[in-house]
Amino acid sequence: MRYVVRILTIGLIVVATAAAMAQAPALDAEVESALGAAAWTDTTAAHVRLQRTPWRGPDDLSLRYRLTVHEGVFYLQARVRDDRPCFGEGAALVSDHLEVWLADPAVVKEINALRAEVDDMDADMESGGDEDSFSRKVTASLSATRRALRRPLGLTQLRLHPGACAADPEPVAGAVRHLFRPETGGYSVWLRVKLAGAISRGGPELGGLLYLVDALDVDDPAATAQEKLVSSSTSRRWADPATFWELAFGTPVRLPMTDEAARMARLVPGYLRLSGGSLQWVTRGEDPQSGNYGIERMLLPAPYVPPVITRLVDEPDWRLWLFEQQLLAGPGEGVVTDLGERIGAAGGWTYGLLDRAAGDGCVYVLLWVIGCSRWPGGSTMCGAGTEGDLIWLCLSPEGKALTVQSVRYESCFESIETEEMEPNGGTRGEAMYTGGDGGCEYEFQPVLRDGRLALVTTRYGANGRSRVAIRYDQRHPERGLIVEPLPR
Incomplete structure (x- = not known):
């Protein structure tokens, strides 16, 4: 059986197809076994975070889910009620689907610290009042770094559809598997994510996991934008980890790393960045600026780069x-x-x-x-x-x-x-x-x-x-x- 997958968004990579899922072992049984007696979480009207058309109650759109992390693997089971299914084709953004966001709190903390440093330096430049060629160079450098640090840097977004999973950034091959099953009155999703190959992380140990689960709804097949969204977070904002839930681990979870990355983690401050299906250690860049006078000397923060x-x-x-x-x-x-x-x-x-x-x-x-x-x-x-x-x-x-x-x-x-x-x-x-x-x-x-x-x-x-x-x-x-x- 062959499926045609069409990508309607930029920057999202198809990492699995329905045909591949059909060949996989019973993923639903594997996920449910790992979840065991994990409790279900239900959404309410307070979890409705988008209404371009009026929300008509739980049958219109509601979400029920449970999740866990076991031996470095994230497991999720979700049930979505939706009385007007509209799944679209492939990984179409404007369609009924489930979104999952994941992040290492250590990476989020590191990137936020760099953002704050850039903002503080920029504020100091503005408070100085005088604008000369050196000040303009410094301001331009800080602005470029701020743009490079825009969200969703450091976050992993998974869009789960009946025929595909779209991911940004692209995970390591085989790190993400899901099963999407349409049902009467909605659909169910089972998800397994090997975290070592699917998220950016601060080092070999994971002390917790930030997560967000969203159900998105489109009732009109001709719609050009998502109509409704129900989230696991009542304060949900797009790509804002401050609104995510945190799953804290009593004992840090050790994730496998290559010897090269492990040495980098010891030697260089930074984090292991997921990009293009691979992981690479990166550190804060530096932009040294000098002007015409001795006092015009600043070492400015710059976007993350592979260390030399x-x-x-x-x-x-x-x-x-x-x-x-x-x-x-x-x-x-x-x-x-x-x-x-x-x-x-x-x-x-x-x-x-x-x-x-x-x-x-x-x-x-x-x-x-x-x-x-x-x-x-x-x-x-x-x-x-x-x-x-x-x-x-x-x-x-x-x-x-x-x-x-x-x-x-x-x-x-x-x-x-x-x-x-x-x-x-x-x-x-x-x-x-x-x-x-x-x-x-x-x-x-x-x-x-x-x-x-x-x-x-x-x-x-x-x-x-x-x-x-x-x-x-x-x-x-x-x-x-x-x-x-x-x-x-």
């Missing part, structure tokens, strides 16, 4: 990843170490791996990191300067930092500059590397020569200059960085 990870080591049994000032090391999901206190740069970080060696129960790692003294850059003191650090770590086989050592080898703020040391004690005057990133130039990048690092740093201060030798020997990684003062 520096993968210094990405082997099957061991990883060394960095995101901003966080380091993830080890096998499996890894262990995260905060390097913020060891790093002088405010942004625009670039990392490099000088050495990695194993011995005495440790994995020894030597890194360099350099970045901008100020972020965003600007024309005030050190607005285009750089800060550079050497970081040595003794990591356990699991990736936990047992010992950390760091030395600043370049700094605009602290007036530190570095040269290479010659075998005879002299120095090389030329820089090894110059470049730029976000308005600051990188003047020096340490390298090992014949397995050794030998640098001389010079610090200029009120009492004159002081000089320090920094050494590292690849043959003895356990010794770490050897730092010794030199004659002035």
Whole structure:
């Protein structure tokens, strides 16, 4: 049996057809078994949230439903009374159908927090009064971010019809199954949703589930808009999770994630975004803005983006990843170490791996990191300067930092500059590397020569200059960085 499915709306993906449902095992029995003795919830006149034509009572349109979550799967059984069925074709929006909205409260909280941050910054700009080119750039950036954060970001909408389920965003294949059965005086729906592949989520654990169930009614086959809507929420507003019900879990439900996503969840703040039938970890973007004057410097929030990870080591049994000032090391999901206190740069970080060696129960790692003294850059003191650090770590086989050592080898703020040391004690005057990133130039990048690092740093201060030798020997990684003062 072949069915023709016609999509009459934009942005909704057909994820199942009646033909596919016919081949599935008895979904109604599976759903009812999972629901067990779960109580039914009935709607009343207070739940009628749309009346383009007058609501004539429960026989005209009413909803009865029950639901549960078991082992990461959402189950719903619904019965809708409707004395004038008008189902339309396929996933037609203007037709009798059931809608279900789902969301992870953690994702909603995160997105709402970013919306509030954008609104607060915009209000501060308006209260300033003055409008110049820099202010206009900032306002335009905030407006673009606000548009990107419009609802239903972070929510999953399922439209259940006799012949199809339309979903926005598209779930992972096989995550959503439903059975829609027309009956005398209405219809019944059974729904099973594997949450791991059907909602955006804040991490591997789900502490609760926001949900909304709506029955939509069209009595006139020639209608061009939905006529009536009965909702599980008496305050229901479209795509507004503040009006959803929350199903709280006594014990958080752990949902499966790929190893890649699990590592991202440890290393990067953000959430696992469902889009186009797949899941991807995203984090808040940043829009650095600098004007013509030093005080015109703002780091603005931007829409969610996939994070940029520096993968210094990405082997099957061991990883060394960095995101901003966080380091993830080890096998499996890894262990995260905060390097913020060891790093002088405010942004625009670039990392490099000088050495990695194993011995005495440790994995020894030597890194360099350099970045901008100020972020965003600007024309005030050190607005285009750089800060550079050497970081040595003794990591356990699991990736936990047992010992950390760091030395600043370049700094605009602290007036530190570095040269290479010659075998005879002299120095090389030329820089090894110059470049730029976000308005600051990188003047020096340490390298090992014949397995050794030998640098001389010079610090200029009120009492004159002081000089320090920094050494590292690849043959003895356990010794770490050897730092010794030199004659002035």
